[in-house]
Amino acid sequence: MASGTGKKTGRKKASRKAPARPAHGGRRPVRARRRQRRWRRDHLRLALRIVAALAFVAGVVSGRWLLGLDQTVRERFEGRRFRVPSRVFSAPTILYPGFSAQRFDLKGQLLRRGYREQSGARGTPLESGRFRWSPNRVRVHLRAFEHPTRSEPARDIVMRIARGRVEEMRELPRGREVGAVLLEPEQVGAFYGSSREQRDLVRLEDVPPHLTDAILAVEDRRFESHVGIDPVRIAGAMVANFRAGGITQGGSTLTQQLVKNFFLTPERTLRRKLTEAVMALLVEVRYDKPAILQAYLNEIYLGRRGSTSVHGVGEASRFLFGKRAADLTVSESALIAAIIQSPNRLSPHRNPTVATQRRNLVLQLMREQERIDSATLAEAEAEPLGVADIAIDPGDARYFLDLLRRQLPEVYDSQVLEAEGLRIYSTLDLRLQRAAARALENGLTALERDFPGVRSEDPADRLQGCVLALRPQTGEILALVGGRDYGLSQFDRCAQARRQTGSVFKPFVYAAALDASAGIPHITLASFIEDGPLEVQTPAGPWRPENFDKKFHGRVPVREAIERSMNVAAARLGQEVGIDQVVAMARRLGVTSKLPRVPSLALGTAELSPLEVARAYATLANGGQRPWPHALEDVVAPDVGTLDRRELRFERTIDPGTAFLTTELLRGVVDRGTARRIRAMGMEGSIAGKTGTTDDERDLWFVGFTPELVTVVWVGFDQPRSVGISSSRAAIPIWVDFVSEAVGKRVRGVFPRPHEVQAFAIDPRSGALAAASCPSSRREYFLAGTEPRDICTFGGVRRAGDAHPRRRRGILDWLRGR
């Protein structure tokens, strides 16, 4: 029955579906159909299983993907979001009555710090960070300077100027007279990572509301209401793009822009857009709107400054307007918002007209969205762009930055310096640094022009040089130029090079001979030295020093011997004092390099760095107190405080009397000797120094100092070979160019004479004390008790016994109870 019914049913169905019966009978097609059905069912099941498996795998993969994206988002948001390069700042500039506004280029200093000139009547208010300039009156509203220990308030200062000098300074509004004010430090450079991003972080609460309003008005008006993606905006962008026949408008929300900048590449693919949208949703789920907005304000790219990129509104405020984001006006805020779309194309420096149009568009959008009123719109639109001059990082301070980095404690490694946003305050005087860089380049270029033999077409083989200036009383390095082109060679010829010093070493020999700490000095300034043939036996054979002019000069006064840089006299003096004493004196002065204990050391065969030479001369300039040359003032971490600061260190290593007498000899070198070119070039005042030229004129030195500044100039080739020029011709013009720019042609101050040094009239021919009847006399200095005992009268010199009695106690000995 069952089968019959089945057959019948099957037939009926078959007749309905397939009217043409196959020729091979009824039973076989039924079986085939059943098989077919089973096959279909099995395959359907298989397909379903595959789909289920695939769905499972896709679920796992997408789940993992989502989890991965979520983790990425959280890590970036909850960990350190930004790598902020640490910045290095110069020392502040101090303005005071008597300050030369002309020489110190006050206007340039203000402009470089981002101050802007503002016109207006005399009594009208002046914003912070602005100045008003007229020939005899300058008004500056100094910005506040924030520092854990050296903060300065904002001050409105008016200066009366006459003949290029500040005559008087008063603080407004009260008109109180002020003695000195500080211009905040200038940025010298920064320790960038490979991305070379500049960023100054801001907190949302420190940003004026009109800045966020301007950004939201133009970039994402529904930011407060959307969930990370904005379908309305996407639809609008699609319609606009369709009409334009290309991509003219983006539909990205501010969150999507942030996600793109934070995590993704700028490629335009569907996959990237999908990832961006999902991540934007995740960001919105995880974080509140203020956190997202703050991250955006700090991340957004806003243009280029030299070789670095400007990120975030904090940095952009400083870059464009030289002020903090908190101080931005409505118009300035609108400009920042305006350039987000295309910072380079809309750059107000390059395309001010386009930038103004775009800024006004932003202002109008703000008005349309009722973020500002009509009066504010009109006022802001009328405002000029007012962007500050671009202050490119002064590249010529990069040798200094390298030195500073080497002087920083080891904890400040690259990771820390390139990410932690530290503020590193240095000793650099940027005005002097620029002057040093200019003087070196001008000097070397002039030498190449005047002496074609030193010119080289190979950039790696060019004539090189170094200029280093430090303050002897504190050891602060004020300027350092370690070569002509940092881009070409980062080798610092001031601090890393060690070169033969030549005659620059001789003052150490004379200082050892003048030193009375062990009792009686070997010489006084009235002594004579024999400049005659000298032969010293050494393990390498006899050594016979020669003078530059290949002549011997016989018995010469000490002053003449050093003023004319006589080699044989210095070598003989070195032998008399003892090379060990000479080495000891060099060490006391601050030389740390290896010093060969050979007779020729007295003539400067030791290889020293310009930095240690500067330190040794600074000890002389500082009355025998040895300073520690340093480039760092302090390191400040944002929101933490001062992490490190240098403490000044001094060490009394030679008597003030010895330092003064050696300085006196070196004054003679400048007044009458091998460095007299300095006087011929118009420099006046207390200057001491020594030239140095090594064999074959390979190394050309001049070390000169005033009471407040020690400056070393070195000229030569990296691969030592003859320059063929004297140090007087090569190094002195660079020194004069720099020092006259730094301190003026007339230097300030005198080398103070210590209590234990006394002046006597002496007979220059005999070195005896000059009585009133002595035919000739000049004034000479002696440590108390070391003055000559012989007396010159009209009738000749009357000899006395002991020429060098034990010297008297100095005031230091007395005060220290010695």
Place this chain on the structure above:
Amino acid sequence: MPGTPRRSRFRSTEAILLVVLGALSGACAALPGAPGRDPIHISELVDQGDPVRRASQRLLVEGLEADAAGADARAKGRYERAIQLDPTNPYAYLTFARFEVERRRATQARAWLDQTYALFDAAGGLPSRVEAHVIGLGGAVEAIRGNRTDAARDLERARRLAPVVWGDAYLSAEELL
């Protein structure tokens, strides 16, 4: 009354002698370095020297005022700038030495004091009105280091030179100002 004129003569001679002695002691007190002479105040120096020195002294005065008001950071900043502006100003180092003594930092205080010595010495010696401060601060440094004998000796010398200021073995910012 034979004795009366003689006695009156004696009294007048005595009076003259007293007057002369009084005048002499007054003159002695006014001589440089004489015990009891008022030691230097930085505010007296703001109009002395060239513009750089004057501005440096003004910064010191501002620093001392801040110091006296308890604004340590501002005070220190001012002292540093006074040195930056005029590194040869010995009073800047003296003022800094006092600042460090008050904070019991003997090493730094000694360094500043050494530089003070060096600059005054190089300029021809310690002015008499500075002597008490330099010696007293040296004594205070020794006291911080625990060298009681040296400290007592120097502080006693300072006290004898300037009893009003150094009577309590302490130099305040106001006293130096």
